[in-house]
Amino acid sequence: MLSDGTRSLALFDALPDLLSLARRRSVDDVYDLQEKLRREYRSRGDAIKWSMPLRHFRQCEVCGAKGAEIKYELENSKAREGAAAVQLYESEVHRVREHGEDFSSPVMHFFDELVRTSADLLRTR
Numbered sequence: 001m002l003s004d005g006t007r008s009l010a011l012f013d014a015l016p017d018l019l020s021l022a023r024r025r026s027v028d029d030v031y032d033l034q035e036k037l038r039r040e041y042r043s044r045g046d047a048i049k050w051s052m053p054l055r056h057f058r059q060c061e062v063c064g065a066k067g068a069e070i071k072y073e074l075e076n077s078k079a080r081e082g083a084a085a086v087q088l089y090e091s092e093v094h095r096v097r098e099h100g101e102d103f104s105s106p107v108m109h110f111f112d113e114l115v116r117t118s119a120d121l122l123r124t125r
C-alpha cells in the first residue's frame, strides 16, 4: 500500500509530460508545440502535465537546495467539476519527493480523481 504522497508522486511522474514530448519533436518552438499537444490531448480526453520553467530559482526551505522553478498545470478532462485542473510548482514537488511531505489538498484531490478516471496510468508503469 502506497502512502498518499508516494502514490500521488507516481501519478505526477506518470502523466504525459508535454514539454518533454515537444522537446523530443522539435528544437525550436517547443512552447508552441506544447500548446498544440495540449489541445490534442484535451480533445481526446487524456490527462496531461503542462510545464513552464520560470526565470527565477527556487530554494528549498527545508534543505536549502536550489534549482529551477517550474510551474505545472495538470489537467484531467474526465474529472468531476473542481478537480479537472490544478496548478503547482517544482518547489512543492521537491518537498514531496525529497522530504516525504504530502501535496496540498487541491493537488491530492486532483490525483484522487485521476485514479478514479484513469486507474490505468499507474498500472502501465
Ligand SMILES: [Zn+2]
Binding pocket: 060, 061, 062, 063, 064, 065, 094, 095, 098, 099
Ligand atoms: Zn529540500
